[in-house]
Amino acid sequence: MSPAAAPPVGARIRQARQDRGMSLRSLAREIGVSASLVSQIETGKSQPSVSTLYAITTALGISVESLFEARESMPRIAAGAAPGTVLHALAAFAADPGRRIGPLVTPGERETLELDSGVVWERLGHVPGTDVDFLRVTYRPGGSSSSSGGLMRHTGTEYGFLTSGELVLTLGFDEYPLHPGDAVCFESTTPHRYRNDGEEPAVGVWCVFSST
Secondary structure, three states: OOOEOOOOHHHHHHHHHHHOOOOHHHHHHHHOOOHHHHHHHHOOOOOOOHHHHHHHHHHHOOOOHHHHOOOOOOOOOOOOOOHHHHHHHHHHHHOOHHHOEOOOOOHHHOEEEEEOOOEEEEEOOEOOOOOEEEEEEEEOOOOEOOOOOOOEOOOOEEEEEEEEOOEEEEEOOEEEEEOOOOEEEEEOOOOEEEEOOOOOOEEEEEEEEOOO
């Protein structure tokens, strides 16, 4: 079975931006990209890289987990709301029992996000009321979490386990080669990047626990 259709991430980003009362240019300026790129992401003409996606969700005060919610619209957020208030509202929204993913998730039921730079996220489950990204992550050959080569940082704590292929983790000023069976854990506020220099896909399971 093929994975479930990807949710309209661009539309959800646009809704969250508008609910926050932020212009397209203001968002682009805050995350350091062009307004045209943000526009292309919102209209679905371009997919964000992992680093850009985290930059957008951080700037908007929303979680990556919320972008998977299979609903027609994001919850209304008052303009100028404090980040803590936004996160609290989104946590309450996610507590809807109808959005529980699991306890069993088969391969054909996974919601999938195709990101830029050869990265695929598959949602492995979700317990209402929690703010955890539980993902099967694939880095295709040449894939990277940042299309520009820059390092990313975001809130939370990151745990990963590589099941196949090889990855290189840049964490601060250090580089770590990852092989099947290797695990990583670190504070996501530390600048970091993953890249696949090999000739086969690198696949692993990742959990990112967001701070509220």
